[in-house]
Amino acid sequence: MNGSSRVGGVTPDERARFDRALRPARLSAYAPGEFVGQEGFMCASEIRSLAVKAGIGPGVSVLDLCCGIAGPGRLLTRELGCTYLGVDASATAIAVASRRAGSLDCRFEVSPIPPVPSGPFDVVLLLETMLAFPDKETLLDEIAVALRAGGRFAFTMEEGQPLTDAERARIPHPDTVWPVPLTEMLSVLERVGLHVRWQDEVSRSHWDVVDSLADAFAAGSSDITASLGSRALDELLVTHRRWSEWLRAGRVRKFAFVVEKPQQCLRPRPEDAPASSRGSHEHRILGSAPRSAAP
Ligand SMILES: C[S@@+](CC[C@H](N)C(=O)[O-])C[C@H]1O[C@@H](n2cnc3c(N)ncnc32)[C@H](O)[C@@H]1O
Numbered sequence: 001m002n003g004s005s006r007v008g009g010v011t012p013d014e015r016a017r018f019d020r021a022l023r024p025a026r027l028s029a030y031a032p033g034e035f036v037g038q039e040g041f042m043c044a045s046e047i048r049s050l051a052v053k054a055g056i057g058p059g060v061s062v063l064d065l066c067c068g069i070a071g072p073g074r075l076l077t078r079e080l081g082c083t084y085l086g087v088d089a090s091a092t093a094i095a096v097a098s099r100r101a102g103s104l105d106c107r108f109e110v111s112p113i114p115p116v117p118s119g120p121f122d123v124v125l126l127l128e129t130m131l132a133f134p135d136k137e138t139l140l141d142e143i144a145v146a147l148r149a150g151g152r153f154a155f156t157m158e159e160g161q162p163l164t165d166a167e168r169a170r171i172p173h174p175d176t177v178w179p180v181p182l183t184e185m186l187s188v189l190e191r192v193g194l195h196v197r198w199q200d201e202v203s204r205s206h207w208d209v210v211d212s213l214a215d216a217f218a219a220g221s222s223d224i225t226a227s228l229g230s231r232a233l234d235e236l237l238v239t240h241r242r243w244s245e246w247l248r249a250g251r252v253r254k255f256a257f258v259v260e261k262p263q264q265c266l267r268p269r270p271e272d273a274p275a276s277s278r279g280s281h282e283h284r285i286l287g288s289a290p291r292s293a294a295p
Helices: 012-029 044-053 071-080 091-101 136-146 165-169 182-191 203-219 221-228 230-249
Strands: 061-065 083-088 106-110 121-126 147-159 195-201 253-260
Touching: 012 091, 012 203, 012 221, 044 071, 044 147, 044 253, 061 071, 071 083, 071 091, 071 106, 083 091, 091 106, 121 136, 136 147, 136 182, 147 182, 182 195, 182 253, 203 221, 203 230, 203 253, 221 230
Parallel strands: 061 083, 061 121, 083 106, 121 147
Antiparallel strands: 147 253, 195 253
16 A cells, blocks of 8 residues: 555545445455454454564553554554554544544544654554655654654564566555665664564565455455545555565565663663772763653
8 A cells, every 4th residue: 555645536525434434345355353443454453463472552652653543552552552643644644533432541643644643652654655655764853852762663664675667657556655775674673762662574464465355456446436536446456456566575675673761871870880880970861761661
């Protein structure tokens, strides 16, 4: 799926209509209980498991960047009891998210990213949208600043060389498709001071979801065309077929990550220093204790 909401040629301001038109196909594409309003290729169980790995639980503050209609965010707030801020550039996506959140402990903001809201947050999420950012270093740098010491950033990413001109010509909205080689992502994470705690390749499960979604959209083509038009349906099908092809061939791989902003260094206490080096200079503890337990 493209990294922005313009999948299928639908602009952000049409998100509610887009969501309504695709909902029956999406519901049928996922195993029972696995569709919770997410707008990518993750299943609910994968979202839940990534969140638990990132230490999301009661009272943990979560910033969800590019939350869309916040299917994942609402699931996590409901099940894990975190406090939640979702941000997205699309006003209508946030309107849907906010309406569906009801009395859950969720706040929402309409804003382009960057800037990343200032924290500190215990956990930052970026699900199924890293692809949309051509400049990943600026984004990751701001995320690192927004995390408290010991905080975690959980995300999915599309791994691979940049698209060639020929590939860009074969995917709708190539301006939202910026895969990045794994080595480059690891270097950027290191440069901004985020340490990898866990990573996993999820290409196979995402490819199954892509195929299932493509089949469901094809099966529901008359209803989708009636709501969104034939161009939107065509773009949706082409996008999903292209991702299926790329994932199958290993042209692009999907990864999920949990990375951590380390606790700041503790300067040695006087009693820990060798006797010969003990002087009268000040020793201070830098950084704060974690507010929540990491798993
Ligand atoms: C594929 S959807 C993913 C939504 C959600 N994270 C999920 O997994 O269900 C991508 C979302 O990112 C938003 N988006 C893309 N680029 C953005 C940016 N630079 N700033 C804010 N939102 C952005 C789009 O409006 C869209 O809602």
